[in-house]
Every structure is written in structure tokens, then in C-alpha cells.
Amino acid sequence: MPATVFERYRSIIDDWDAFQASLIRPQPAALRVNRLKADPAALRARLEERGFRLEPYDWYPDLWRVAEEPFSPALTLEHWLGRFYLQEAAAAVPVLALDPQPGETVLDLSAAPGGKSTQMAERMGNRGMVVANDPDPRRLAALSHNLQRLGVTSAVITRADGRQFPGGLAFDRVLVDAPCSAEGNARRSARARQGVGRHQRRRLPAVQLALLRRALALVRPGGVVVYSTCTFAPEENEAVVDQVLRAAEGSVTVEPLPPALPGVAGVTAWEGQRFRPEVEACRRIYPHHLDSGGMFVARLRKRGPVPWEEPGAEGGGEGSRKASAARSGVPARPGTGWVEADAGLRQRVVAWLGEAFGLDESVLEGAYAYGNEDQGIWLAALPRVPGWEAVWSAGIRLVRGHGATWKPTSFGLMQWAAGATRNVVDLDRQELQALLEGRQISAPPEAPLVRRGWIVLRYRGHAVGCGFWDGQRLRSALPHERAGELLSILRREDEGR
Structure with a gap:
């Protein structure tokens, strides 16, 4: 990497030689335990049995540096089941x-x-509500995939331009992990090592400022906003925070991060510009600090209404326009404020789970139903969800409409159907591999199959997805991508035998 790419930051980096040296070393993997699905001790024991050497970070014991790996942690059944999330150390801060x-x-x-949304939900124990927003429809699929894989039932996904996110709900906390020049990803991205052009350098701070202003309008008085980027550029970091502080006229303050968290203080001057002294309480993380990527983090407290907030708006109303979205079945009713869960639909789901898989109502304890029988049904740990047009989904999708029948989703079965006593098949590795390769197999004679149709596929005691039984033969109904991932894991296990 040319030394000139980041030369402009030499004066503000605490150890230039260590910084430069870190950029040419491969970045080790790190994984974050998902306590919604895993016991840390059991997970660590299982991975170390497979040959991984894991080193917990002292400032976050549930985040482990992968010191040695016989193969990628992504090629483990534990990752596929959502027991952990691969997340670089700096991104967890x-x-x-x-x-x-x-x-x-x-x-x-x-x-x-979804790395930070899943981390929020896990730390909240799926209690409360995480609104996970992204404006890009191409990225919503990955967001939904990760939230469901990790068993997050407390999340509402929305699709909206964050600068115009709908108002009407006072949030306790808001994270603005802003789009940026991503220089902190230089160790794993050739594009980041090349830097950004002059146009991007001018455009990004305006977008970041608009997002941070909107977040401060949306959070309740007394609430917290964290602004973060994965870049080293003060124009996108301290300068953005400085502009908000000056415009807020005392209604927003910067708070220091807990001292145990890594990093060094924010800068108060850059290229002839002086910032408010409070920005020194922000935190800069360079790659050599954690043998990871780079990150900037600022924690802001809203002391009262901000000047750009619409008078009388609950949680703020700046730019509170409807954000259109291609929804996946959760009904949104603009103007009503909230959408209540459908109690009747939940009872029909309970009856269906009992008839189809021998499951009783206890498996849905704390789950509420949304959607409809034609388009699909979602289950969430939320008795009501916001009625914005921007709402895309809530919780985990249990079924899709499939003509006159319901087709269970693989994520839905993984979450709720591990204890099925009928229409379930326990598979060994060879049988599961055959199904994932697109072959049909005979049903084991001991399998409790009582009717043709959709069934639960189970492996090592885990529900791994949906299958179909035609009365004689079984086939897989897992989504193609998920089936391919699991097949790669099984083949990796074969190689290790």
C-alpha cells in the first residue's frame, strides 16, 4: 500500500509506525457470541474442539479474537445456526x-x-424494540437474513432515507453508523486503500450531518445518540460532531465513553480548523489498537429539544415525510400511529403448529402475530409495531402463503420447531447432504410422518429447515443459498474426518 494514502493523518495518529505496520498484516477474524442462542462456555468448548484458538477481549468478554483457525469460522454449523456473528473488534464498540x-x-x-442491530437486540435480551433501518432495498435482504439467523424477534425492519426517517415515536437511543469513506477497512478492502475522490470527500460530511441531525430530532430528551464511522477523516468525524454542537445551542452535549473501551481521544484541530473542546471526549480507534479495523465513536446526550426539531413533535419531526417501502407482509397503516398484533391470527398459528408438528402453545410464549394468511405471517416479541409506511417486516417470518396451504420458512422452523413430535425427520450427515445436493431420499421408517406435505428437517437435535414428504420420498425445501452454505459446512466436516 502506498505510504501516501494516509500520510495526511500522520500528525494525529498516536503511533505512526505501528499504524503503518498494522495495515500490511492480515486482519484476524473476531466473533461475537450471540447469547440469544448460545452459552458462551459451551460454544467456546465446541469451537476449540474443532481446532480454533480463541482469545476474549478484556473490554468485551463475549467478543473473541480468532488467534488460530483450521478453517474459516463461517464454515461451522454453529455460525450457520446463529450461535455467533463474525464482527471485527472495532465495529463492536x-x-x-x-x-x-x-x-x-x-x-x-x-x-x-445487521451486525450492530443484532448486537443491540442480544444485549437487550430481545426485550424492547430495535428498529433496524436501511434505505437500500438490495441490502434489506442481508439485514433480514442476519436478524432472523440470530433469532432476533424484537426487531422491526424499515426502509427509509435516514435523513427523512418518519417521526411520531420518541426513541430512547439512536445509533448513526454513518456511510463514510471507509478508510478504517483498509486492511481488508482494496477500494478503501485507494481512498475516495474529491467529490465524495465533499459529499459525505453533508450526508453524515443530516443523519446525525435527524437522529437527534428523533431521540427523546435525555436520550442518547451514538455517531460512528469507520474512517479516519476528521471532516467526517469531529467536524460533523462540532457542527451539531454549535447548531444545538447547548441542547446536545458530548459524553465520554466508558474508560475500559479502547481508543484515543478525538482531535480538536485539523488543517487550520478548531473544534469545540468537548469533541476530545470522542474516541478514535486505529487498526494497531485492536489488531482490527478503524472506528470513530461519539456519544451524545440530548438535553432538550434541538433547534431544528418541529415544535410539539414527539421525538422530533424534522423531515417527517412518509417513506415508501416494498413491504413483506406486515400491514402498515399510516396515520394510526401503531399496528396492534393480530390475536386471532396467532390462535390460528397455534392450532396449525399443533396439527402440523405436534407443538403446543408454549413454544410461542411472548410471540405476537402480524401479516396475513395469503402473503405471510411474522412472529415478533412485540405486541404492537409502528404504523409507518416504511415498515418492511417485524420479527421472524414463520410462514409464506402457498396456494391453499401455509409453507413454513426455514428460519421459522429453526426458531420454534426444534421440539416437533410429528412430521419431523431426524437426519444423519449423509442423508442431509443428499437432500442438500438436490437428491430425494426415502423417509426413515421410524420418522413420525403422519401426512404428506411440509416437514421439519432436524440434524443433531437442531431444526435446520423445511422439507417436503410426498408420502414416500423426502426432498429439501431450504432456500438455495442457505442449502449451499450448509452443504459447504458438511463437506468441510468430511474433510476434517
Whole structure:
């Protein structure tokens, strides 16, 4: 990498030689335990049995550096089942700075692909509501995939321009993980190593400022906003925070991050521009600090209404326009404020789970139903969801409409159907591999198959997805991408035998 790419930052980086050396070393993997699905001790024991050497970070014991790996951690059944999330160490810091609490209502304004949203929900124990927003429809699929894979039932996904995110709901905390020049990703991205052009350098701070202003309008008085980027550029970091502080006229203050979190202080001057002294409480993380990527984190407290907030708006109303979205079945009713869960639909789901798979109502404890029988049914740990047009989904999708029948989703079965006692097949590795390769197999004679149709496929005691039984033969009904991932894992297990 040419030394000139980041030469402009030499004067503000605490150890230039260590910084330069870190950029030419491969970046080690790190994984974050998902306590919604995994016990940390059991997970660590299982991975170390497979040959991984894991080193917990002292400032976040549930985040482990992968010191040695016989193969990629992504090629483990535990990752596929959502027991952990691969997340670089620096990227875990913003949510720790935000410190979301169980029962709160929090917003991730730029959420895809979902690392920080899943981290929020996990730390909240699926209690409260995480609104995970992204404006890009191409990124919503990855966001939804990760939230469902990790068993997050407390999330509402929205598709809206964060600068115009709808008002009407006062959030306790908001994360603005803003789009940026991504220089902190230089160790794993050739594009980041090349830097950004002059146009991008001018455009990005305006977008970042608009997002941060909107977040401060949306959070309740007394609430917290964390602003983060993965770039080193002060124009996108301290300068943005400085502009907000000056415009807020005392209604927003910067708070120091917990001292145990890594990094060095924010800069108060850059290329002839002086910032408010408070920005020194921001935190800069360089690659050599954690043998990771780079990150900037600022924690802001809203002391009262901000000047750009619409008078009388609950949680703020600046730019509160309807954000259109291609929804996946959760009904949104603009103007009503909230959409209540459908109690009748839930009872029909309970009856269907009992008849189809021998499951009783207890498996849906704390789950509420949304959607409809034609387009699909979602189950969420939320008795009501916001009625914005921007709402795309809530919780985990249990079924899709399939003509006159319901087709269960693989994520839905993984979440709720591991204890099925009928229309379930326990598979060994060879049988599962055959199904994933597109072959049909005979049903084991001991399998409790009582009717033709959709069935639960189970492997090592885990529900791994949906299959179909035609009365004689079985076939897989897992989504193509998920089936391919699991097949790669099984083949990796074969190689290790």
C-alpha cells in the first residue's frame, strides 16, 4: 500500500509506525457470541474442539479474537445456526457506547447488514424494540437474513432515507453508523486503500450531518445518540460532531465513553480548523489498537429539544415525510400511529403448529402475530409495531402463503420447531447432504410422518429447515443459498474426518 494514502493523518495518529505496520498484516477474524442462542462456555468448548484458538477481549468478554483457525469460522454449523456473528473488534464498540437496555426503544438508522442491530437486540435480551433501518432495498435482504439467523424477534425492519426517517415515536437511543469513506477497512478492502475522490470527500460530511441531525430530532430528551464511522477523516468525524454542537445551542452535549473501551481521544484541530473542546471526549480507534479495523465513536446526550426539531413533535419531526417501502407482509397503516398484533391470527398459528408438528402453545410464549394468511405471517416479541409506511417486516417470518396451504420458512422452523413430535425427520450427515445436493431420499421408517406435505428437517437435535414428504420420498425445501452454505459446512466436516 502506498505510504501516501494516509500520510495526511500522520500528525494525529498516536503511533505512526505501528499504524503503518498494522495495515500490511492480515486482519484476524473476531466473533461475537450471540447469547440469544448460545452459552458462551459451551460454544467456546465446541469451537476449540474443532481446532480454533480463541482469545476474549478484556473490554468485551463475549467478543473473541480468532488467534488460530483450521478453517474459516463461517464454515461451522454453529455460525450457520446463529450461535455467533463474525464482527471485527472495532465495529463492536459503537453499541457498547450506546448501551441499549432491555425494554427500551432503539433505532439503528443505517443498519444493513445487521451486525450492530443484532448486537443491540442480544444485549437487550430481545426485550424492547430495535428498529433496524436501511434505505437500500438490495441490502434489506442481508439485514433480514442476519436478524432472523440470530433469532432476533424484537426487531422491526424499515426502509427509509435516514435523513427523512418518519417521526411520531420518541426513541430512547439512536445509533448513526454513518456511510463514510471507509478508510478504517483498509486492511481488508482494496477500494478503501485507494481512498475516495474529491467529490465524495465533499459529499459525505453533508450526508453524515443530516443523519446525525435527524437522529437527534428523533431521540427523546435525555436520550442518547451514538455517531460512528469507520474512517479516519476528521471532516467526517469531529467536524460533523462540532457542527451539531454549535447548531444545538447547548441542547446536545458530548459524553465520554466508558474508560475500559479502547481508543484515543478525538482531535480538536485539523488543517487550520478548531473544534469545540468537548469533541476530545470522542474516541478514535486505529487498526494497531485492536489488531482490527478503524472506528470513530461519539456519544451524545440530548438535553432538550434541538433547534431544528418541529415544535410539539414527539421525538422530533424534522423531515417527517412518509417513506415508501416494498413491504413483506406486515400491514402498515399510516396515520394510526401503531399496528396492534393480530390475536386471532396467532390462535390460528397455534392450532396449525399443533396439527402440523405436534407443538403446543408454549413454544410461542411472548410471540405476537402480524401479516396475513395469503402473503405471510411474522412472529415478533412485540405486541404492537409502528404504523409507518416504511415498515418492511417485524420479527421472524414463520410462514409464506402457498396456494391453499401455509409453507413454513426455514428460519421459522429453526426458531420454534426444534421440539416437533410429528412430521419431523431426524437426519444423519449423509442423508442431509443428499437432500442438500438436490437428491430425494426415502423417509426413515421410524420418522413420525403422519401426512404428506411440509416437514421439519432436524440434524443433531437442531431444526435446520423445511422439507417436503410426498408420502414416500423426502426432498429439501431450504432456500438455495442457505442449502449451499450448509452443504459447504458438511463437506468441510468430511474433510476434517
